[in-house]
Amino acid sequence: MAKKPFASSADLGEKVETLEVLAEGVYALTAEGDPNVCAVEGEDFIVAFEARATPKAANDWLEQLREHTDKPVKYLVLSHYHAVRVLGASAYNAESIIAHEKTKFLIEERGMQDWASEFGRMPRLFREPDGIPGLTHPDIVFNDRLEIPLGGDRGSLVLQYCGRGHTAGDIVAWLPKQKILFAGDLVEAAAALYTGDAFHFDWASETLDNVKAFEAEVLVGGRGAVAHGREAVDAAIEQTRGFLNGMIEKVGEVHKRGGTLKEAFEATHEHLEPKFGMWPIFEHCLPFDVQRLWDEFEGTDWPRIWTDERDQEVWDQLQD
Numbered sequence: 175m176a177k178k179p180f181a182s183s184a185d186l187g188e189k190v191e192t193l194e195v196l197a198e199g200v201y202a203l204t205a206e207g208d209p210n211v212c213a214v215e216g217e218d219f220i221v222a223f224e225a226r227a228t229p230k231a232a233n234d235w236l237e238q239l240r241e242h243t244d245k246p247v248k249y250l251v252l253s254h255y256h257a258v259r260v261l262g263a264s265a266y267n268a269e270s271i272i273a274h275e276k277t278k279f280l281i282e283e284r285g286m287q288d289w290a291s292e293f294g295r296m297p298r299l300f301r302e303p304d305g306i307p308g309l310t311h312p313d314i315v316f317n318d319r320l321e322i323p324l325g326g327d328r329g330s331l332v333l334q335y336c337g338r339g340h341t342a343g344d345i346v347a348w349l350p351k352q353k354i355l356f357a358g359d360l361v362e363a364a365a366a367l368y369t370g371d372a373f374h375f376d377w378a379s380e381t382l383d384n385v386k387a388f389e390a391e392v393l394v395g396g397r398g399a400v401a402h403g404r405e406a407v408d409a410a411i412e413q414t415r416g417f418l419n420g421m422i423e424k425v426g427e428v429h430k431r432g433g434t435l436k437e438a439f440e441a442t443h444e445h446l447e448p449k450f451g452m453w454p455i456f457e458h459c460l461p462f463d464v465q466r467l468w469d470e471f472e473g474t475d476w477p478r479i480w481t482d483e484r485d486q487e488v489w490d491q492l493q494d
Contacts, residue, residue: 178493180486181295181458193238194400197352199328201242202394203235207365207454208299209258211235212356212394214349217325219248223347223356225263225310227292230302232262249322251333252312253358253396254344255280256371257292258299263310272320273312274335276343280371284479285309291480295458336360337381338373340396342476344381348388355390355407363398363410366453367417370462371477374470378418386411397454420446421467429471439464439492461492 189206196202199215212223220243226232250268252260255277263271273281280288286309293300300306314320320333329351336346340359347356359368360381369377386408393407394400401410424445428438442464450456465488466477478484 178457180489182455183295183297187298191235191238193242195242196354196392196394196400197349199243200349200352200354201239202356202400203238204394204399207397209397210394212347213239213247214324214331214347215243215245215328216248216322217328218245220245221249221251221322221324221331221347222247222266222268223251224253224358225250225260225266227258227296227299228262228301228303229265229305229307230262231299232265234301236265249314251345251347252277252310253346253356254341255285255288256341256359256368257285257289258296259359260310261289261300261306264307270314271310271312272314272316272333274343274345275315275317277341277345278312278315278343280341280343281309281311287479287481290482291485294482294485336384337376339377339381340367340369341371342373346385346388348390353389353391355385355388355393357385357393357395359396360385361393361395361410361414362417363393363395363401363413364453365395365397366450366456366459367414367463368455368459369418369421370459370466370480372463372466373475374418374422374467378415378422382411382415417446417450421463425464425467426471429468435465435468436492438468461489464492 189208191203191205194202201213203211214221247266247268250263250266250271252273318335322331332348333345344358344360390407392402401407421442424442425438428441
């Protein structure tokens with residue numbers, strides 16, 4: 175059998191991007207399983223949610239947004255730290271960049287390694303990588319909740335920490351008036367989960383419970399289509415939980431009986447593939463997901479740093 179191309183290195187085809195106006199002044203850009211980005215208009219400013227992998231990729235999104243509004247970006251919100259989510263920040267010319275305090279820590283701890291790792295895994299997302307000026311550092315950090323008044327009768331945008339999940343520092347953005355939730359990578363709608371820096375047990379239980387408690391009418395996940403209506407929102411959340419619990423079940427069984435990491439990967443792949451295998455980045459993510467969950471079963475609470483060398487080592491070990 176031919177060896178699978180490393181991660182998403184062979185995924186070079188362009189994705190169709192779709193800009194949706196979710197409510198007056200509320201925008202989401204989805205891209206067939208590529209990372210989603212969002213924006214909310216205040217009275218005389220914009221709050222952007224997620225930054226994309228390069229300034230060029232961010233500018234491509236901003237060009238589409240400018241067809242609807244010419245207000246300046248006052249705040250750029252980072253839902254969490256992964257290179258593909260933040261390195262395009264300079265394109266926004268934002269007054270301030272907002273993130274959770276743990277996201278700030280992760281940037282400082284592993285920013286350059288993550289950059290090298292993700293560039294090797296997903297080269298297509300890094301449009302014109304030479305345009306990246308360096309790591310993105312937030313200047314406004316918070317621990318629990320931050321409210322941004324939007325002005326006039328627009329209400330507020332609430333940034334909320336729901337617990338450890340996709341990373342240690344994921345936040346969601348909530349529009350109470352419109353009941354719209356930007357969930358970042360805590361929820362994926364018909365897209366596979368990347369969990370290489372995750373806290374699987376927290377995420378699958380209390381953290382997703384906290385996300386569900388918003389009772390959103392519209393949810394924009396980190397990847398995949400926008401979920402419209404409570405039934406679709408809850409389905410996206412539970413689909414995310416199902417992926418996590420399926421991993422926990424199968425990796426846990428193999429670990430408990432003293433099996434190997436590769437056996438855990440094979441059992442998990444066999445279990446998840448019929449339901450989730452057709453989704454974007456399933457084959458890419460699963461080796462890294464299983465390695466991280468195995469580490470948790472081994473007692474490693476804080477995720478080990480991914481480097482491009484470690485990426486290739488894990489991939490080769492599990493894909494032989």
